[in-house]
Amino acid sequence: MNLIKSTFTNAFKNIFRNKLINFLSFGIIAFTLLIFGIFNYLTYSLDVFIGDFSRNIEAIFYLKDDARQPEIENLITELEENLLVKKVTFKSKNQAEIDFSRRFPELEYALSEFKDSPSPFPASLEVTFRQENNIDIKISTLIKEVEKLSIIEGKEVNLDWAKQVTNIKKFISVVGFFLSLILIFISSFIIFNVIKLNIFFRKDEINIFRLVGAQDWYIRFPFIIEGALLGFVGSVVAGILLFAALKLFPAYAAFMFNIVKGMIDFEDIPFNIFIRLILLGTGIGLVSSFLSLRQHLKPSND
Amino acid sequence: MIEFYHVYKQYVKSQFALSDVSFSIEKGEFLFLTGASGAGKTTLLKLIFKEELPGKGQILIDSENTNLIPQKKLFKLRRKLGIVFQDFKLLNNRTIYENIAVPLLVRGIRRPTIDSSVNDALALVGLTHRKHYIPAHVSGGEQQRVAIARAIVANPKILLADEPTGNLDTELSIEIFKLFERINANGITVLIATHDDHLMQLFPRRVLKLDKGKLISH
CATH class of the missing domain: 3.30.70 (Alpha-Beta Plaits)
Structure with missing residues (x-):
């Protein structure tokens, strides 16, 4: 229990010791996850929109x-x-x-x-x-x-609309998927390298810890926590920014708002989106720091 | 306690850092390891705490062959040892108190026990008044004493010290050696690498003498 507490304390302290690098990474990770969140929310909203459309088939017949x-x-x-x-x-x-x-x-x-x-x-x-x-x-x-x-001049059927929106959604999904892959890769790359830098900065400390009898996990665990924290905080910031972006959208893009308000729900933003973002961010942090440790923190020389 | 059997260590092909070194140290002994610079003193100490591996030969610490200790269990060997490094190896972003507490923190010791052990160690080396300083803000002699306090705080079975008085004046060196005597009096085996003949005369103990990697007297 004391060991776990001590490793967590170390991880938090270390983040503040390398403020500049860690806070820069928070920013970049938050930005990349925000883009991911926006695409995720767009596809979600369009899914709901298409679902609503398909439930009520409507036709408008224009009369001559x-x-x-x-x-x-x-x-x-x-x-x-x-x-x-x-x-x-x-x-x-x-x-x-x-x-x-x-x-x-x-x-x-x-x-x-x-x-x-x-x-x-x-x-x-x-x-x-x-x-x-x-x-x-x-x-x-x-x-x-x-x-x-x-007596009929023309018609408009919402099924046609639904098909068009489905196509748009597919396009957004594909673009979103590839963009998200790139952004996830960027986030992972950043965390991987931040952990690499932190290992380098703390080379002497790691050596001393080993020489005074620290177990390998005691040395590695704070780096894993740091990676997870980078991802977690980055995703929380991304979540807050996404929430603000959606809530403030009518204010900064009023014209666009009128066009898309039927398709995108700006009121009831589902909490799942934020949970997904946080899980993804923390997951990226965990995996990247783990990979970085495997690559850059070799066991002591025997 | 410490046994070396025909130990060889070579960093470069043409030269042995240690050559056919055999000796044994009993539990509770206080002895010196001496020799000129480059004789192999630091290498010998590094072999004991397994920072280096022997090219040939066996090293037994507390009857355990260090060659057979897997990496995952290495911490167990190192927890038996307290090491005072020639360059102190202090963490400059932590206070003296925190530096001394490191061996206890990595063992998962509870905070109140850490407090009392660190304060005892600080009192023993006479640095209680400096506990909130960072190492860079105290003198070389005080840094040396911090390193000693860190080495003894977790009650090791063996204390290894590599040139512990290398940067100190004679008066302070004598104080440090007296401190080692007090530590030894508690049953801790003490092995000090030094090339200070004057101090060895003042504190007559068994001497392991190295010359160009060979043990010439023990």
Whole structure:
């Protein structure tokens, strides 16, 4: 117990003895883990977003300007009676304009151009489908049939969106994976070399410890703890920075925020992300310091 | 306690640092190891605490053949020994108290025991008033005494000292030798490497004399 306490104390003291090197490494490790955390959070958020999308298949059918009211009502009735359809909502041209103003207040000036003319937005039918078992094909067929009707101008189906977002997510995952590999390698390399430097700086101390009867683990353990601490503190700092970056995102990137706020959750950041970061950082620290010790701290000469 | 059987040590091909050295030291003995510079005194001490390995021959410490001690068990041999190095080997980023406490810390001794043992050792070498200083801020003689205190603090069976008075004036050297006598009086085997004939005359003990790596008197 005393030995363990003493090795931990040594590890903490040693970090403060080589302040400059250790604090520089904390910074670089924190930065690399922050980049890892951002990519991790992006892929997580997009996963949730795609999941939500796929749960509620929705289609918006835009109506031609000359579509007559009875034709529209007929279509609504037909759709409501269809077993695949859960809900049909009619959105008038005026309602579409109001919704747009509410969603993009900064583009209000564009609408002022049409102040004296009718709303530039088409009326539409928003259709939510029931998604039970495997009925995607049937829904697709129904969507195609409705699209062919003469009163329909065009359509937008969120499944298409989901597919596009999935592609973006795949791209981000691949980029994130390779970037993370590089960043993890950089972090490991830094810790590996910091431990190497610390071994070099403490060469005399190590020798004295050996000569007065220290066991090998007593000499090695503080270096392992130092490596783990470098990774741990680096990842905690990265976690705090990630939290701040997500919380402050609306303030420093307001325009971007409006575009991505539906896809990325800036409110409920799951704690798992931080746990993962800390485990990764500490793990990198442990493994790198272990490898560095194997390479640079040979057993005494026998 | 310490037995050498036909021990050879060679650093370079053409020259033996030690050649066919055999002797034995009894438990509780106080003796000198002497010889001119380069005679092999430091090498012989290094072989005892296994910082060097013999080229040939056997070394027994406390009846244990050091050649057969695996690296993992080396700490056990070194815990039987207290070593005073020629260059002191003190940690300059730690206080005198912390330097003396190192052998106890690595053994996992509890803090109150460390406190009392270090304070006893400090009192024995007369450095209680310097315990919070760092080695660089005390004189060479005081550093020497710190090294001695560190060597004896964990109650070793054998005390090895390599030129412990090399940097000291005669008066202080006599004080240090008297200190070794007191340590020896507690049953600790003491082996001192020195080339100071005057001190050896003042403290007449058995002498192991080396000349160019050969033991010429024991």
